[in-house]
Amino acid sequence: MLQKLRENRPLQGTLLMLPTLLVMVFLLVIPLLMTVVTSFGQRDPDGNVIYAFTLENYWRLLGFTADGGWDSLYLNILLRSLTLAVQTTVLVILMAYPLAYFIARAASKYRTLLLFLVLVPMWTNFVIRIYAWVMILRSQGVLNSTLAMVAGLLHVPFQPLDMYPSQGAVLIGMVYEFLPFMILPIFTSLEKIEPSLYEASADLGANAWRTLLRVTIPLSMPGVVAGTILTFVPVIGTFVVSDILGGKQVILVGNLVQRQFLDARNPPFGSAASVILLVMTLALTLYYTRRFGLGEEIAAG
Amino acid sequence: MADIAVALQHVSKRFPGPAGETVTAVKDVSLQIQDGEFFALLGPSGCGKTTSLRMIAGFELPTEGEVYIHGRAMGKTPPYQRPVNTVFQSYALFPHMTIGENVAFGLQMKKVDKRETAQRVKQALEMVRLPGYEKRKPKQLSGGQQQRVALARALVNRPEVLLLDEPLGALDLKLRKEMQLELKKLQREVGITFVFVTHDQEEALTMSDRIAVMSQGVALQVGTANAIYEHPNCKFVADFIGDTNFLEGTIGEKEGDKVRVELLGGGSVWATAPQPLTRGAAISVTVRPEKMHIRADATAVNELSGRVANVVYIGTDTQYGVVLPGGQEMRVREQNSAADSRFLATEGDAVTIRFAPEAARVLTE
Numbered sequence: 001m002l003q004k005l006r007e008n009r010p011l012q013g014t015l016l017m018l019p020t021l022l023v024m025v026f027l028l029v030i031p032l033l034m035t036v037v038t039s040f041g042q043r044d045p046d047g048n049v050i051y052a053f054t055l056e057n058y059w060r061l062l063g064f065t066a067d068g069g070w071d072s073l074y075l076n077i078l079l080r081s082l083t084l085a086v087q088t089t090v091l092v093i094l095m096a097y098p099l100a101y102f103i104a105r106a107a108s109k110y111r112t113l114l115l116f117l118v119l120v121p122m123w124t125n126f127v128i129r130i131y132a133w134v135m136i137l138r139s140q141g142v143l144n145s146t147l148a149m150v151a152g153l154l155h156v157p158f159q160p161l162d163m164y165p166s167q168g169a170v171l172i173g174m175v176y177e178f179l180p181f182m183i184l185p186i187f188t189s190l191e192k193i194e195p196s197l198y199e200a201s202a203d204l205g206a207n208a209w210r211t212l213l214r215v216t217i218p219l220s221m222p223g224v225v226a227g228t229i230l231t232f233v234p235v236i237g238t239f240v241v242s243d244i245l246g247g248k249q250v251i252l253v254g255n256l257v258q259r260q261f262l263d264a265r266n267p268p269f270g271s272a273a274s275v276i277l278l279v280m281t282l283a284l285t286l287y288y289t290r291r292f293g294l295g296e297e298i299a300a301g
Numbered sequence: 302m303a304d305i306a307v308a309l310q311h312v313s314k315r316f317p318g319p320a321g322e323t324v325t326a327v328k329d330v331s332l333q334i335q336d337g338e339f340f341a342l343l344g345p346s347g348c349g350k351t352t353s354l355r356m357i358a359g360f361e362l363p364t365e366g367e368v369y370i371h372g373r374a375m376g377k378t379p380p381y382q383r384p385v386n387t388v389f390q391s392y393a394l395f396p397h398m399t400i401g402e403n404v405a406f407g408l409q410m411k412k413v414d415k416r417e418t419a420q421r422v423k424q425a426l427e428m429v430r431l432p433g434y435e436k437r438k439p440k441q442l443s444g445g446q447q448q449r450v451a452l453a454r455a456l457v458n459r460p461e462v463l464l465l466d467e468p469l470g471a472l473d474l475k476l477r478k479e480m481q482l483e484l485k486k487l488q489r490e491v492g493i494t495f496v497f498v499t500h501d502q503e504e505a506l507t508m509s510d511r512i513a514v515m516s517q518g519v520a521l522q523v524g525t526a527n528a529i530y531e532h533p534n535c536k537f538v539a540d541f542i543g544d545t546n547f548l549e550g551t552i553g554e555k556e557g558d559k560v561r562v563e564l565l566g567g568g569s570v571w572a573t574a575p576q577p578l579t580r581g582a583a584i585s586v587t588v589r590p591e592k593m594h595i596r597a598d599a600t601a602v603n604e605l606s607g608r609v610a611n612v613v614y615i616g617t618d619t620q621y622g623v624v625l626p627g628g629q630e631m632r633v634r635e636q637n638s639a640a641d642s643r644f645l646a647t648e649g650d651a652v653t654i655r656f657a658p659e660a661a662r663v664l665t666e
Contacts, residue, residue: 199360200393202380204458205410214406218397 039271047265057272074256078276081252084167085236088174092231093224095175096182100223101216103183104190115187118180126177130244133173137164137245165247173245174235182227189223190216225292233281253277305372306462306494307334307357312366313518314352326352328518329366334462334496334511336371339488341497341505344515345541350498353515354464357496359383371461381410386455387464390471392447394439400426400450401435407458425457426450428487445476452484456491465497469504481507502542506530514538532575535666539587546593546631548586552578552663559658562586566627570603572661585664590634592660595621595645601655607631609646621646623654 005011039057042050060066061074103114121129136142144160151158163169193216201211239254246252253273260270314327327349334340342350355361356368359380368375370384386407394403404425408418426432429449439447448468455463468484469477485508488495499505505512506526513523514537522534533539536547553561553569560574562584572586594601607623610630621633633654635645646652 194391194393196389196391196393197395199358199380200387200389200395201406202360203358203385203387204407204454205381206406207379207381210410215395219395 035271035274038268039275041268041271043266043268047267049267057269058276060269061272061276074273077251077253077256078280080167080250081236081254081277082280084171084174084242084252085232087171088178088235089228089232091171091175092178092182093228096179096186096227097220097224100183100186100190104187115184118183122180127240127244130173130177130241133169133176133245134164137169137172139164165245165249167246167250169245170242170250173241174238177241178231178235181230182224185226185230186220186223189220189226193219221292225289228288229285233285236281237277304336305333306336306338306370307340307496308332308369308372309353309356310367310369312353312356312363312368314349314356314361315364325518327356327363330515330518330520331366332513332520332523334494336494337492339485339495339497339508339510341499341509341512342515343499343502343505343512343541345500347517348515349518350500350515351466354387354466354496354498357462358385358387358464384461385464386458386460387466388448388451388455388468390467392439392451392471394447394450394454396439398439399435400431400437400439400442403439403450404435404454404457407454411458421457422453425453428456428490429453444471445480448472448480452487456487456493460493462494462496465495467498467500469499469501477504484508506542514541516541532662533587533664536585536587536664539662539664543589544632545587545589548588548629548661550584550586552580552582552584555580560663562661562663564627566625566629568605570605570656570661571658572663573659574663576663576665578663578665582665586661587664588631588656588661590620590632591618591636593631593633593654593656594635595623595633595652595654596635599655601657603656603658603661605631605654607652607654609648609650609652612646612648619645621652623652 005015037051038049040053040055042052042054042056044050056066061078063070063072063075065071099118103111103118106114134141138144139160139162141164143163148158148160197215197219198211201215206214237254239252239258242250242252242255253276257270257273257277260266260273264270309330309332312327312330313325316324316326318324330349330353332353342353344350352361356363357370357375359375359378359382362377375383394400395406398406401422404422405418408421413421422435423432426434429452431446431449431453434442434446434450439450442450448471451468465484469480472480481504484495497505497509509526511523511525512529513520514529515521516537522529522538524532529538530542533542539545539547548562548564548566548570550562550564550569552574553563555561555574555578558573558575559571560578561569562572563569570586578584605625607625609621610624611622613620613622616637618634618636621635623631623633625631631654
């Protein structure tokens with residue numbers, strides 16, 4: 001029996017994959033299929049799903065109302081999610097890149113410590129960290145009271161800034177939350193760049209700025225692409241951050257799905273929103289990786 | 302100074318070591334490299350040859366002293382403003398660019414116009430025998446081809462000096478031999494000064510017009526391959542370049558530039574000593590194995606008797622290990638010009654080693 005296993009490589013592979021495979025099938029593939037099926041279903045007045053094929057849920061999401069009218073409510077939600085996800089990703093890249101560059105070029109004895117510091121906030125619970133931002137941003141929060149004190153010292157009239165709840169607060173929370181997910185992959189790809197390539201670039205007449213544009217950034221694109229996927233995909237589907245920092249004002253696709261399942265008791269409509277989110281995310285990710293490449297050849301260099 | 306391409310004047314480089322101590326990589330080195338010369342910096346690893354090269358390129362700045370390129374003091378000039386280009390040991394080709402883009406990089410940085418760039422890239426690739434490789438990626442090329450691309454990428458800029466940091470180190474032996482000759486030929490064609498770092502003494506002898514032998518941060522001797530091989534100025538150089546025998550002794554009587562050396566193991570030999578010496582001083586005598594003979598028909602002033610301990614046949618030569626009465630082993634090489642030269646002696650035979658005073662050289666350091 002054991003001898004047979006030793007000789008049978010495909011069987012070894014299957015056994016190694018089996019636990020993950022089971023989890024994936026029962027907790028991902030089957031629920032996903034159920035979601036897709038449900039999205040084409042209807043609900044009865046009590047909130048039970050009736051499995052009778054209809055496209056009504058999708059039409060409603062795209063803005064066509066049951067009475068033949070037009071309502072862009074749900075399209076606006078989709079658009080808002082998309083905008084916020086793009087804004088978050090761009091801001092995170094702009095903040096993470098210099099930091100990752102700094103860490104990658106730091107002396108190796110400090111590098112581990114710096115990376116460790118990047119990860120320290122993760123030790124605190126995610127929801128608590130987001131609530132901390134409420135404490136900072138609300139009208140009597142840390143930020144406003146500090147500003148009020150400074151204004152008082154300078155004898156300037158001060159009106160507390162209205163930062164919470166708002167879409168801006170959601171953006172701040174998301175940027176804060178996803179920064180480490182961008183720093184780590186960019187750091188990894190920067191660290192892989194051979195130092196002699198920087199020297200070669202300088203040797204061939206490129207100053208620091210041109211080396212950054214022609215050598216460093218192109219060679220670190222795999223990290224940027226990986227970090228973008230790690231940021232963009234969770235952000236576009238989030239509902240916790242917008243719930244806490246956006247109050248009732250900032251409704252994203254994630255919140256829509258959550259409310260349809262839990263409050264409105266309309267699983268078919270919630271499923272349809274999930275499927276649209278999924279398709280949108282997949283399409284954008286696919287386009288993005290095709291456009292900028294995962295750069296396996298670059299990583300090998 | 303116009304005919305001096307590179308000059309190092311009292312250049313030293315000190316680094317902070319891992320434990321906070323100061324490591325001196327280069328110690329008061331002064332060199333003058335002629336225009337159009339193929340110059341080698343030769344020495345074992347850690348001797349400071351690569352640091353010296355990096356100071357010429359501008360990757361390191363001297364702690365003391367000054368580097369001049371065609372008479373211009375380099376001071377703190379950054380690498381991208383120096384009229385030199387480097388071929389790196391690891392080639393350092395940009396993996397995300399094609400061969401054409403790699404070779405064009407330097408010209409683009411200098412804002413050479415597009416048509417001329419394309420033309421010069423094409424010529425450079427033809428020069429290194431890789432015509433039409435513009436569209437390939439570095440990864441698709443063999444080590445030897447990548448090495449030639451690195452060469453083209455540097456030479457296309459027409460630098461005043463080309464710096465090469467162990468460029469053949471990663472190639473296998475046969476390819477390395479080929480590239481040695483090719484590099485030499487290329488250097489003659491383009492007429493650019495080449496400064497070449499290597500730890501391989503044979504490579505340095507094959508390729509260079511002049512060699513600087515370095516050890517522990519010091520340039521011990523600078524000269525042509527022939528001068529360094531025939532007239533080493535210290536034990537390190539004699540030992541590092543080629544194969545040699547040392548005999549320890551003290552200075553006896555003098556006759557012109559010849560001195561009689563009383564050997565520690567007994568007996569005496571006549572040797573050449575160009576430097577002034579005091580009688581009784583302890584010195585070493587170096588004699589190359591191929592200049593010692595055990596043939597019966599060899600006639601020479603110096604004779605040492607010993608017993609053959611081993612015989613090694615190496616094709617062109619046969620090497621005899623001869624143990625002197627004092628216990629020291631001498632290596633003697635006889636050329637196999639006649640088929641029977643390998644049978645001059647066998648293990649255990651008593652033989653007489655003969656060599657000329659001109660073949661023996663007195664070394665005081």
